[in-house]
Amino acid sequence: MKRKTIFIIIGIFLLPIVLRTVWYYRGIYRPSKDLQVPDFVGLSILEPELSTPFVSEQIQTNGHTTVVFDQAHSNQYLISEIEAMVNDLLWQDTEVVTLTEDKDLSEALKSASAFVSIAPTKNFSDQEVQTVQSFVERGGRLLVIADPTRSTSEYISSRAESVQVANKLLEPYHLAFRNDYAYNIDHHEGNFRNVFLSPKVSDDLTKKIDEVVFYAARTISSYETSLIGGDENTLSSLTDTGGNLSLAALAGDNVLAIGDFTFLTSPYFQVADNFQFITNINRFLISGERQRTFADFPYFFSSPVGVYLTNGISLDNDLLQSLDSLKAVYTVKDLPLDIVENDNGDQNLIVLGLIPPNTELEPYLVGLNIQFGIQVLPTATLQITPAPTDEGIEEVAAETTPTASPALVRSNEIYIAGLGQIPHGEYSFFLLKEEENRTILIILADNQNEVIDMLDMLASGDISNCYTEGNIALCKQNNQGWKPTSIPVVTSQEVDDTTPTATSESQ
Amino acid sequence: MDDSNSAPKEHKSIWSILLVFILPLLIGLIVAAFIPKPVIGIISIRDEIDTKMSLRVIKEIDYARTHPEIKAVVLILDSPGGTINDTESIYLELMKLRETKPVVTMVEGLSASGSFYLSMGSDYIVSNPSARVGNVGVIGTLPSLPLVLEETISSGPYKLFGNPREEYTRFIELIKENFYQVVALGRGERLKLSEAQVLRGELYPASEAVKHGLIDEVAARSHAIEKAAQLAHIAHYELVDITDALAEEKVREASTFFLLDENGVSTGYPREAGIYLLYIPNFGSEIP
Numbered sequence: 082m083k084r085k086t087i088f089i090i091i092g093i094f095l096l097p098i099v100l101r102t103v104w105y106y107r108g109i110y111r112p113s114k115d116l117q118v119p120d121f122v123g124l125s126i127l128e129p130e131l132s133t134p135f136v137s138e139q140i141q142t143n144g145h146t147t148v149v150f151d152q153a154h155s156n157q158y159l160i161s162e163i164e165a166m167v168n169d170l171l172w173q174d175t176e177v178v179t180l181t182e183d184k185d186l187s188e189a190l191k192s193a194s195a196f197v198s199i200a201p202t203k204n205f206s207d208q209e210v211q212t213v214q215s216f217v218e219r220g221g222r223l224l225v226i227a228d229p230t231r232s233t234s235e236y237i238s239s240r241a242e243s244v245q246v247a248n249k250l251l252e253p254y255h256l257a258f259r260n261d262y263a264y265n266i267d268h269h270e271g272n273f274r275n276v277f278l279s280p281k282v283s284d285d286l287t288k289k290i291d292e293v294v295f296y297a298a299r300t301i302s303s304y305e306t307s308l309i310g311g312d313e314n315t316l317s318s319l320t321d322t323g324g325n326l327s328l329a330a331l332a333g334d335n336v337l338a339i340g341d342f343t344f345l346t347s348p349y350f351q352v353a354d355n356f357q358f359i360t361n362i363n364r365f366l367i368s369g370e371r372q373r374t375f376a377d378f379p380y381f382f383s384s385p386v387g388v389y390l391t392n393g394i395s396l397d398n399d400l401l402q403s404l405d406s407l408k409a410v411y412t413v414k415d416l417p418l419d420i421v422e423n424d425n426g427d428q429n430l431i432v433l434g435l436i437p438p439n440t441e442l443e444p445y446l447v448g449l450n451i452q453f454g455i456q457v458l459p460t461a462t463l464q465i466t467p468a469p470t471d472e473g474i475e476e477v478a479a480e481t482t483p484t485a486s487p488a489l490v491r492s493n494e495i496y497i498a499g500l501g502q503i504p505h506g507e508y509s510f511f512l513l514k515e516e517e518n519r520t521i522l523i524i525l526a527d528n529q530n531e532v533i534d535m536l537d538m539l540a541s542g543d544i545s546n547c548y549t550e551g552n553i554a555l556c557k558q559n560n561q562g563w564k565p566t567s568i569p570v571v572t573s574q575e576v577d578d579t580t581p582t583a584t585s586e587s588q
Numbered sequence: 589m590d591d592s593n594s595a596p597k598e599h600k601s602i603w604s605i606l607l608v609f610i611l612p613l614l615i616g617l618i619v620a621a622f623i624p625k626p627v628i629g630i631i632s633i634r635d636e637i638d639t640k641m642s643l644r645v646i647k648e649i650d651y652a653r654t655h656p657e658i659k660a661v662v663l664i665l666d667s668p669g670g671t672i673n674d675t676e677s678i679y680l681e682l683m684k685l686r687e688t689k690p691v692v693t694m695v696e697g698l699s700a701s702g703s704f705y706l707s708m709g710s711d712y713i714v715s716n717p718s719a720r721v722g723n724v725g726v727i728g729t730l731p732s733l734p735l736v737l738e739e740t741i742s743s744g745p746y747k748l749f750g751n752p753r754e755e756y757t758r759f760i761e762l763i764k765e766n767f768y769q770v771v772a773l774g775r776g777e778r779l780k781l782s783e784a785q786v787l788r789g790e791l792y793p794a795s796e797a798v799k800h801g802l803i804d805e806v807a808a809r810s811h812a813i814e815k816a817a818q819l820a821h822i823a824h825y826e827l828v829d830i831t832d833a834l835a836e837e838k839v840r841e842a843s844t845f846f847l848l849d850e851n852g853v854s855t856g857y858p859r860e861a862g863i864y865l866l867y868i869p870n871f872g873s874e875i876p
Contacts, residue, residue: 096613107821110820118770125762271761272761275757
């Protein structure tokens, strides 16, 4: 009985406790078995593989080389940032020149092997684009680098503008930077925007390269050769799609576009094969086959020049003074200029001679399409359509109708293929001739004083008073300037078998 | 005599009833009164996460942990994130709290970057339909290039700046990896996105986030509270706003976390250079 009472007491005591407990609590909280924090200590990020520093091989070039770095278009970089590239160029005995706003682009490119424009943000004029295009057509090398982190400001509009500026320069070569950046979430170098890239073609520019790293780089739209690109996980920020994106592309042999600047800078040039790529780029810049034309006036040479005086030219004081001025001009470009007694066949030459050319000059005139005195010519070669010149001559045209009869050049006239007949005694000539291993500039005038005038013109670097056609420049004597309206041309009506005449069509 | 005998018997039975029924019941009721009514604590983070915020929240978490009547915590989030150190500090405290009490996150507006990091320290995540979550990742500014100063003598090349610039990039990458680990552990098998997808740093609307397994449910706050009660196995609970309970300052001082423009308007960028788990809402538009 007592025991029963005790149970009752306990039961009644526990009843409110149990009821309250059950009222509020329906179970016991058990923390999740997966309750764990990350292994903060165990995580690490690998350092990038650094390339072993090396001294690049010296490149055999055709004499003096100059690379012009654009600083005239609000370019968003400093030369000091690319010292790895510049130092290697200097090691290659290459002159590094910066084009500042006060300098003329066409002047700077005359003696240049390559033009490098990095992150330009100020528009190129149409004339500048044309100048660069002409430079490229003459064998000059063009490197354009754009970088999404290099614009005048962080504004989106500024970034788009920087792409447009670079693309205007690249437009003639069917290359264009996209207004994007490449990224790779899966496999990258320290950050998703630092992408590993590999060569897409075997080329001198990709020689000895397994992998390079670009640090926030623009992709390139190109119908031309993609040199360096990403894998299928390398995507464009523009579309979040990718696969075979090109980040360095080559157009023809002479134009290279690269979507990153950072890989040229320290310490990033040491990562992977970046430095090897830089040396390959430098090799590209200085190994072009430059064809010299009058657009390069007066820098037709890249190695020492000899001055050869043919019969009739005497080495008087005036001539020596002119040569001295010219020597000073070429010395600036590290080009020795000396008078030579004989032509050894290997050396660049400036040949001085008189009109009509004597037998000593004849070998130099072979292949230049200029003839002196009466000679029989097929009239079919007299179709003339001079191209526009830098002076803005828009239209100087005359056409001849091919006939069966030959045209003749009168003894007091000079015939230039593609231009026609011009009278003696009014013009002096620069004739430019490229041989296999040298360049020859022939200066022809009616007398020694005119030859000296021509040398002075050469030293001045200003050929604007002359009319240029291919490898021939006609300069009005007494430096009167070339008047387009005075171009004498031959018309078929005026050419007969015995007395061919020259008329000026535009008069 | 009989009457005199029956009276003590009646007294005896009354005492017996008192002793056997009433007294134990009274004592039982008194003891039962000591069984606390369960409480669900509410902690709110409605601003950027900085040192001041983290000190406050850690204090509130500690309050919840040390008060036995608090059986679960609902973490209300509406924040773009903030500094790494402060975010991690809060996260680790939440993980410690979860050893004894469930934590449910309620997203009201935005849970980006560091705020999303914190939500990974909870058992269950509920969100308003129009809220946005995610933005996994880190932002940082590289330190200055190494330099020497004429008037300042330091004992080593990185004494002034702490790290080579490159190492800083790797540090940011390391924190990003940590962040991903936090997400992977926090969501476990519920996470439907790949690592690469998570690390894109996207901000998802709640409905998408549910599909991707970044959060559990789109519902109202009351549902989050019910879920907390369910996880804690409690009923008839009481709600206590711990933030309000511990509020020492009713009016929060004007934030000095973000850089202010010349008009005193927040630019959305931190005032001080550093590494942040932070979502910058105006990123992508013109940056002042």
